[in-house]
Amino acid sequence: MTSQIPDLSQLQHRHSSKWRRFSHDVLPMHVAEMDFEISPHIRATLARMVTESDLGYLGPIPELNAAVAGFAKRRWNWTIDPNHIRLATDVGVAAVELFRVLTKPGDKVMVNSPVYTNFHTWIPEVGAIIEDAPLKRESGWRLDLDVIDAAFANGAKVLLLCNPQNPTGTVHTHAELSRLADIAAKYSAVVISDEIHAPLTYGDSEFVPYLAVSENARKTGITITSSSKSWNTAGLKAAIVVTASDEMQQVVSRTPEAMHWRASLLGAFAMVESYDNSEGWLDATLASLDANRHFTLSQFAEKLPKARMSLPAATYLAWVDVSDCGFGENPAAYLLEHARVGLESGTNFGKQYQGFVRFNFATSHENIAEAISRIAAVAK
Numbered sequence: 001m002t003s004q005i006p007d008l009s010q011l012q013h014r015h016s017s018k019w020r021r022f023s024h025d026v027l028p029m030h031v032a033e034m035d036f037e038i039s040p041h042i043r044a045t046l047a048r049m050v051t052e053s054d055l056g057y058l059g060p061i062p063e064l065n066a067a068v069a070g071f072a073k074r075r076w077n078w079t080i081d082p083n084h085i086r087l088a089t090d091v092g093v094a095a096v097e098l099f100r101v102l103t104k105p106g107d108k109v110m111v112n113s114p115v116y117t118n119f120h121t122w123i124p125e126v127g128a129i130i131e132d133a134p135l136k137r138e139s140g141w142r143l144d145l146d147v148i149d150a151a152f153a154n155g156a157k158v159l160l161l162c163n164p165q166n167p168t169g170t171v172h173t174h175a176e177l178s179r180l181a182d183i184a185a186k187y188s189a190v191v192i193s194d195e196i197h198a199p200l201t202y203g204d205s206e207f208v209p210y211l212a213v214s215e216n217a218r219k220t221g222i223t224i225t226s227s228s229k230s231w232n233t234a235g236l237k238a239a240i241v242v243t244a245s246d247e248m249q250q251v252v253s254r255t256p257e258a259m260h261w262r263a264s265l266l267g268a269f270a271m272v273e274s275y276d277n278s279e280g281w282l283d284a285t286l287a288s289l290d291a292n293r294h295f296t297l298s299q300f301a302e303k304l305p306k307a308r309m310s311l312p313a314a315t316y317l318a319w320v321d322v323s324d325c326g327f328g329e330n331p332a333a334y335l336l337e338h339a340r341v342g343l344e345s346g347t348n349f350g351k352q353y354q355g356f357v358r359f360n361f362a363t364s365h366e367n368i369a370e371a372i373s374r375i376a377a378v379a380k
Contacts, residue, residue, distance in 0.1 A: 034362035039278035071275035113350030141168040152187040169312020181217035199230035205313035218244040227274035238267025303376040316362035323355025326380025
């Protein structure tokens with residue numbers, strides 16, 4: 001089974017944000033979705049449900065819990081109790097509803113910048129305050145556990161962890177996560193681990209689920225995730241919440257039952273197909289992305305050597321320092337105007353990252369090469 005990428009003219013007919021945000025003279029390399037065609041198993045299930053007018057409300061779906069548990073065991077040797085899996089509308093809704101249970105307005109929720117744009121919007125949605133404990137750049141964008149300890153000591157109630165990290169592609173190690181769990185237990189804090197990019201970890205790294213690390217991790221942790229990122233079905237709106245202790249199960253039980261009912265019927269059954277029947281598609285896609293990450297690195301090195309990019313251990317996103325390339329105070333805006341390439345601004349991931357852009361390489365080599373050529377052509 002191989003994953004295919006339509007040509008640019010076909011992609012431009014898609015209806016998602018990636019292809020409608022800009023005019024067609026802009027090459028979009030910004031939003032985190034892939035250009036690959038979806039798994040045939042997912043496609044067949046969705047087509048069958050539409051053909052059969054099977055588009056009602058989402059009810060009980062025990063198939064999903066079994067599929068999630070099976071995939072986690074096969075992929076990461078992680079044993080999940082199927083009774084500790086809860087459906088949610090999407091990972092953002094899950095995070096916000098968990099914040100409503102765990103915090104009150106004015107409480108501090110920690111993030112580790114640079115980190116996914118919406119982490120910076122979900123927290124203020126409930127009146128909580130963002131406490132940043134940035135990654136250590138000099139160590140290759142690793143968790144700064146001493147700073148995390150200090151932030152918990154300073155009153156942070158919750159850490160919203162990105163595991164693996166978007167946009168740096170960092171995969172947190174067992175040792176890092178184990179120490180993090182011990183720190184969280186010391187302060188009776190909670191770690192909400194967003195693991196949506198976990199299946200997109202390359203073979204030279206090892207993804208470690210937070211809840212599989214230790215007893216302290218199970219007592220302090222809640223995982224939020226979905227198949228939507230790895231199988232490219234973000235528009236279908238369905239996610240899961242996973243716990244591994246009675247303490248955290250009680251927290252999740254206080255979130256609205258409506259999280260389930262507000263999820264999509266099609267999204268939930270697409271998740272079943274993803275985890276049960278589409279690992280072959282995932283493996284083929286990962287092989288393509290692995291080639292793409294190396295190609296992207298080589299293209300920047302060849303065409304724009306002043307740009308600094310490290311090879312991501314997970315995701316299909318490159319975090320690129322272009323501060324020496326002459327693109328001004330807002331490189332993404334400059335490159336949109338002058339190179340007609342759409343990128344995510346570094347400041348979306350933390351206000352201190354003005355010199356960075358995020359580059360999505362989940363596309364063809366032709367599109368990657370063209371985008372980097374356009375960027376290099378306007379460098380100073």
